[in-house]
Every structure is written in C-alpha cells, then in structure tokens.
Amino acid sequence: MLRKYKIVFLGDQGVGKTSLITRFMYDTFEDQYAATIGIDFLSKTMYLDDKTVRLQLWDTAGQERFRSLIPSYIRDSHVAVIVYDITSQKSFEMVEKWIDDVKVERGEDVIIVIVGNKSDLIDKRQVSQEDGEKRAKLMGASVFIETSTKAGHNVKPLFKKIAQALPDFESANKKEEEAENIDISADVPVDAASCQC
Numbered sequence: 001m002l003r004k005y006k007i008v009f010l011g012d013q014g015v016g017k018t019s020l021i022t023r024f025m026y027d028t029f030e031d032q033y034a035a036t037i038g039i040d041f042l043s044k045t046m047y048l049d050d051k052t053v054r055l056q057l058w059d060t061a062g063q064e065r066f067r068s069l070i071p072s073y074i075r076d077s078h079v080a081v082i083v084y085d086i087t088s089q090k091s092f093e094m095v096e097k098w099i100d101d102v103k104v105e106r107g108e109d110v111i112i113v114i115v116g117n118k119s120d121l122i123d124k125r126q127v128s129q130e131d132g133e134k135r136a137k138l139m140g141a142s143v144f145i146e147t148s149t150k151a152g153h154n155v156k157p158l159f160k161k162i163a164q165a166l167p168d169f170e171s172a173n174k175k176e177e178e179a180e181n182i183d184i185s186a187d188v189p190v191d192a193a194s195c196q197c
Contacts, residue, residue, distance in 0.1 A: 002045070005166055008058045008073050010098045011083035012091040016117040019149035020083065021057050024159050029150050048163045055163070074105040079162055081113045084132075086146065087124040092116075092131070099139050111165050113143040115158060120148040 009017040022028055025042055042057045058073050074080065080102040084091040095114060102110055114136040116127060129146055136144035143161045147154040 002052060002054050003166075004054045004056055005078040006056045006058065006076060007079040007081060007162065008060060008077040009081045009083060010060055010074075010102070012085075012088075012094050013061070015083045015085040015088070015091050016147075016149050017081075017083050018059050020081075020115065020117065020147065020155060020158070021059050023149045023152060023155045025057075027152065029152070046159065046163050048160065051163070053163055053166060055159070071101065071105050074102055077102075077106065077110060078166065079111040079113060080106070081115060081162070082141075083115045083117050084127070085118050086116045086127045086132075087118055087121050089126040092127045092135070095135060096139065099141075111143075111162075112139065112141040113145075113158075113162055113165070114139070114141045116144075116146040118148060118150070119146040119153060120151045 009021065011017055019029060021042060022030065025044055042059070044055050044057065046053050046055055058077070060073060080099075082095050082098045082102075084095050086092075099112060102112065114132065116129070116132045132146065133144055142165045143158075145154055145158050145161065147158055149155060
C-alpha cells in the first residue's frame with residue numbers, strides 16, 4: 001500500500017512557496033510572480049531507497065486575507081514546511097508565528113522543516129545561514145536548508161530530506177499484514193490441486 005503524506009507549505013507572501021513546489025514538480029522557474037489564491041494542491045510519488053511515498057503538496061497563500069483558511073489545512077498534515085526569504089528579515093521573523101500556528105493545530109506530532117529561499121541573491125541577504133540554523137534548532141525543526149528555486153539549488157535535496165524525515169510505518173504495516181495473513185489462511189480451504197492425495 002502506498003503511504004500518503006500531507007505536506008503543507010507556509011510562509012509570508014512572496015517568499016517562494018509556489019516556486020519551490022514548481023521547481024520540484026516540473027523543474028521549471030517562473031520569473032513572473034503570481035500570488036497563490038487560497039490553496040493549491042499537487043501530488044507526486046517519490047522513490048527513496050527502498051521506500052515509495054506519495055507526497056501531497058499543499059501550497060497556501062501568504063496573503064493576510066487567506067489566513068483563516070490555513071488552520072484547516074494544517075490540521076491533518078504530516079509535515080509543515082515554513083519558508084522565508086533570506087533577503088527579508090521580516091519574513092524570517094514570521095517563522096516563529098507560523099510554527100506556533102502549526103503547533104496549535106497539530107501539537108508536537110508534526111515534522112517541522114524550515115527553508116531559507118532565494119540563496120542566489122547573496123548581495124541582498126538580510127538573514128545569515130547561521131541565524132537560520134540557530135532559529136531552526138531553537139524551534140525544534142527536523143530539517144533546515146537554504147534553497148534557490150531560480151538556480152534550482154538544493155530543491156531536490158530538500159524533498160529528499162523531507163521524505164527521509166517521514167515516520168516509518170513499517171511496524172504497523174507488518175502487524176496489519178500478519179492479521180490479514182491469519183484471516184486469509186483461516187478461510188482458505190484445501191483444494192484438490194494442492195492436495196497430493
């Protein structure tokens with residue numbers, strides 16, 4: 001059975017949430033900025049080591065007027081990806097608020113990923129990588145990474161790290177399979193073909 005994981009992307013308007021998803025899904029980058037209206041949803045199957053997982057990517061709007069929609073999408077998510085723009089101190093300061101929102105809806109039972117995007121804009125940088133790492137550690141994030149969707153830098157590694165951080169439901173799967181096997185074997189009659197009589 002293919003495991004499905006809901007991954008919700010959060011962060012202020014214009015930090016590059018949609019660009020991250022687009023770069024991962026289609027390996028393209030749009031120069032023209034278009035704000036996400038409400039919520040967008042895309043799905044992709046990922047093969048990692050011996051695991052195949054289905055990632056359901058929920059792209060949320062950063063605009064204030066859509067904020068009321070977001071809690072319901074956080075509620076049953078497995079992973080919350082909080083994106084900030086390394087050229088915007090304000091978007092970085094909002095990371096804590098986004099994480100608080102996630103914890104209100106999901107408690108501690110969610111994987112937090114913090115992404116500093118637009119790492120190609122070195123001369124406009126307002127947030128150092130060290131500050132990003134410190135904040136991630138402080139907020140209990142499982143993953144911290146800087147990306148550039150424009151250059152395509154670190155986008156695939158980001159999604160690989162997300163997939164590796166996902167809970168492994170192997171033990172639960174094994175129990176389910178054992179239960180199914182018992183049920184099946186109890187109901188299977190001995191047929192003439194398998195009987196050497």
